[in-house]
Structures are given as C-alpha cells and as structure tokens.
Amino acid sequence: MFRLILLLLVLHLSACSLTPGMEMKTENNFTELEVPVMKNGKMVKEKTRIVPITADLIIDRENSRLQAVNNLPPVDVSQVTYRIGPHDRLLITVWEHPELNDPGSEKIMPELAGKVVADDGSLYYPYVGNIHVAGKTVSEARTMLTHELSKYFKKVKLDLRVLSFQSHRAAIVGEVKTPGIQAMTETPLTVSEAISRAGGVTENADMSNVALARDGKLYKIDVLSLYEKGGAAQDMLLKDGDVLNIPDRKDNKVLVMGEVGKQQALQVNKGKLSLSQALAEAYGFDLNTSRPGEVYVIRPGNMNPEIFQLNANSPDALILADQFPLQAHDTVFVGTSGVTQWSRVLNQILPGSFTSMMSLAATHGM
Missing domain, CATH: 3.10.560.10 (Outer membrane lipoprotein wza domain like)
Known part of the structure; x- marks a missing residue:
C-alpha cells in the first residue's frame, strides 16, 4: 500500500x-x-x-462598430449626376441644320452612331472644332456646345444625349450570379443596384461582410443590415474604379x-x-x-x-x-x-x- x-x-x-x-x-x-x-x-x-469579457468591453466594441459604420465614405454629390468621360458616345442633334447631324443617322447601328469622346476628354464637332467635354454634365455640355455654335448660326436648338456609357465603371465580383464590369449611367449606381444588376447573390453569399475597395482602401459594408433593417448608410453610391466583393460564407x-x-x-x-x-x-x-x-x-x-x-x-x-x-x-x-x-x-x-x-x-x- x-x-x-x-x-x-x-x-x-x-x-x-x-x-x-x-x-x-x-x-x-x-x-x-x-x-x-x-x-x-x-x-x-x-x-x-x-x-x-466585461460590460465595458462589450460597450467599447459596439461603439467601435458603430463608428466604423459612420466612417464609410460620404456620398459624393458630384457623382449623383452623370458626368461625361473618355470613350462615351454622344448623339448630338441640331434642329433645322441637318448638315451638322450624322448623315443617315436613322440607318446607323446604335454602337456606331454619334461621336466618341477622345482619351483626352475632347470632342470634335463641325465649326466648333475640339471642345473639352469630359467632366461636364449632359446639360453643361449642351449649353457649351450651343454657345459655340451660336457664333455661326442663329437661334441654335441643340439636343445632346449619351448613347453609350463607357467612361465610368465598377467591378462586381464574388458570390453574385453574373459577376463582371458594370457601366455607370445617368441612374446613380448604388451597392444594392449593382447587386441587382449582377442577378442577385448566390446562396453562399455572406451579405454581412461585403467589401468595397476604393482608392487603395477597403471598407466593410453590412448589406444584410440594409435589406433587413433599412440601413440606408450601407447603400453607398459607387464611383468609377470601385470593386465590390461579395464573399463566400461557407x-x-x-x-x-x-x-x-x-x-x-x-x-x-x-x-x-x-x-x-x-x-x-x-x-x-x-x-x-x-x-x-x-x-x-x-x-x-x-x-x-x-x-x-x-x-x-x-x-x-x-x-x-x-x-x-x-x-x-x-x-x-x-x-x-x-x-x-x-x-x-x-x-x-x-x-x-x-x-x-x-x-x-x-x-x-x-
């Protein structure tokens, strides 16, 4: 023993x-x-x-989370209205002056009609020559072109619209049904709109941890909160060059x-x-x-x-x-x-x- x-x-x-x-x-x-x-x-x-794990820790962590939500990039008002850029195709119509319009424009394929904005943001137009339109809204470009043509014609009536939006794009990747590049049009492109255009998310999507890459920084977006609680702050306005990634939750x-x-x-x-x-x-x-x-x-x-x-x-x-x-x-x-x-x-x-x-x-x- x-x-x-x-x-x-x-x-x-x-x-x-x-x-x-x-x-x-x-x-x-x-x-x-x-x-x-x-x-x-x-x-x-x-x-x-x-x-x-104490009450103070939980409070501090929750306040930090809310602050991170508030630190999302602010809405850029200049992005709400579409601004013309390089490679956009513009259709310009001057009433009562058919010589200034595309000949036989009604028979031209849409992708070949109009005039394309050059890489440097300029557009050539008869009588006016090269005119810089990049960064201008459709209304501003119309006013500017009307002013220049008025030097040669009286009572110019001019219409200008974008036929093909090519200058501003965002990439939607990850767990969406049709990932790819999306062009920005006259309708502002938000996170929810981009996901909708991509056919919606797959069943494996993690909607609470969507990542937005912008200007070298990464932002976390809780899209699930947007859908379930109406968190409008999460429905950010996308801008040219953004990459929106919907991760896998598996x-x-x-x-x-x-x-x-x-x-x-x-x-x-x-x-x-x-x-x-x-x-x-x-x-x-x-x-x-x-x-x-x-x-x-x-x-x-x-x-x-x-x-x-x-x-x-x-x-x-x-x-x-x-x-x-x-x-x-x-x-x-x-x-x-x-x-x-x-x-x-x-x-x-x-x-x-x-x-x-x-x-x-x-x-x-x-």
Missing part, C-alpha cells in the same frame, strides 16, 4: 506535465506562447494579452472546443452568433468536468490575434456571453477542471481504473 501511495504522490506532483488534452497557460494576463503579429508592416513575435465557422457537450464547428448564420449561442449549440459545458471561469474566445484576426476570457462561475455572466458577438474563425475553448485532469491522468497511466488498482493492491496485501 505504501508503494501505491508513493506512486500516486509522484503522479500528483507531475500531473500538470502529464495532463491529457489542451490547457490555456497564462502569465500575468498574457499567453505563455509567442505568436506572429504584424506591426508597422513587419512580422514580429509577441505574447497575446488576455482580455476579460468558411465562416466558429470552432467550439474543450469541456463542452459536443466539440464542433458552427456556421455563423447571417453574421450573427453570440458566445452563449455557441455554448448552447455545443450542449453547454459540464460543471463536473469543466472550469466555467476559463471560457476563452481566441480570435486570430488578420495577423493581430486577440484572446478574451469569460468568467462564467456566476450564471448571470451568461448575459455578457449573449451580448458578446463571435466572428468567423473564432475558437471557443472551455477549460478543464483540475479534478477531471487528474482523473484522466490516472486512466491513461494506470492499467485500469483506480478502483481496480485498489482492489488488486488489497488482494496482494500491499
């Missing part, structure tokens, strides 16, 4: 190193392990701080690991999954085997990892869990209690259960 007790003491002293499974090791509220982090454009190694999953009823990967549905929902989907955590005070959310980020910890020893902490939103690729980890770890050590090292060992010791008179 003495030898058995001695063996158990030795095992107890080395339980930490022999404990099967995963354990979050911390040091002064920082991880023990160094991870790659992007800082000032360079990759460095550093430990990640573990942040407690990989938008959260891993739930550790002492939960069922370890699994959960799909983030419409960008919404709280910590409490993830725990519930995993059948909660067992109070007999888990450490409720060690519920971690590990967020890899874009080379900027974050780790959050929820102390769920008190049931009212689940209010915080319900208000803490998870993100795609998060990992929820529930720690294991010391008693459970010790039990698993015995089961792995001893050739049978502890009861069987004790019975064997008694039989041999140890």
